[in-house]
Amino acid sequence: MTAHRSDWDFGLSRLTKFFAGPWSHERTVEETIADAAAGHTDEPPGAAASVILADAVRLEESSLPTEVIATLWAVASDGGYDLAYFGVDARDWLRRVAAVCAGAGRSERTGGASLPAVEPVTVSGESVRAVVEAIRSAAPALEAKAATYHGQPAGEVVRGLELVATQVDPDLGFRLFLRVLGACRVPISQGQYDRYESLGSAFGYGRFHVSDVEYLTRY
Secondary structure, X not given: OOOXXXXXXXXXXXXXXXXXXXXXXOOOHHHHHHHHHOOOOOOOOOHHHHHXXXXXXXXXXXXOOHXXXXXXXXXXXXXXXXXXXXXXXXXXXXXXXXHHXXXXXXXXXXXXXXXXXXXXXXXXXXXXXXXXXXXXXXXXXXXXXXXXXXXXXXXXXXXHHHHHHHHHOHHHHHHHHHHHHHHOOOEEOHHHHHHHHHHHHHOOOOOOOOOOOOOOEEO
């Protein structure tokens, strides 16, 4: 499992926040990716870029259909940088993200050393089951909100998150799930929130990771 680099959200799930809302052309997409790759002040140089790079490469090289990746990006980025509108293929987008993060990581390391190679994910069946269970328990509300806020067909977002958790990386699947809950304004119970914090702790997340999700509301 991935040890957190910060007390807050990190990786591709955090990157989506930098593209949330109406897209502004005041900064290029490369500059925006680089802002996310710079990370939090409590992270070692290059750490944030390294995690975004790993997430992007694993997702791009996975067996997931490209349209599933596009759907998850559209929802997690809260309808911000619309790949379909700009005619950008989702896998090409991930390769673009990886290229910027690779360059950012090199520039932040003494002597310009390359970032470590992206290694295969070692997961346990228990972690996969826990993430899938969390996704499915929120599925009805998530499907309804995804349709309302982002016009996504019922079930497609949930299906995509489950595919990431089972076929790519349960850690990434859980982080994207949390981000999507926030982007879709899905209300959750205190019991759900507590379970998410417990699962996040098992993944090695920082103390503010779950509460860092924007619009995550409890009832």
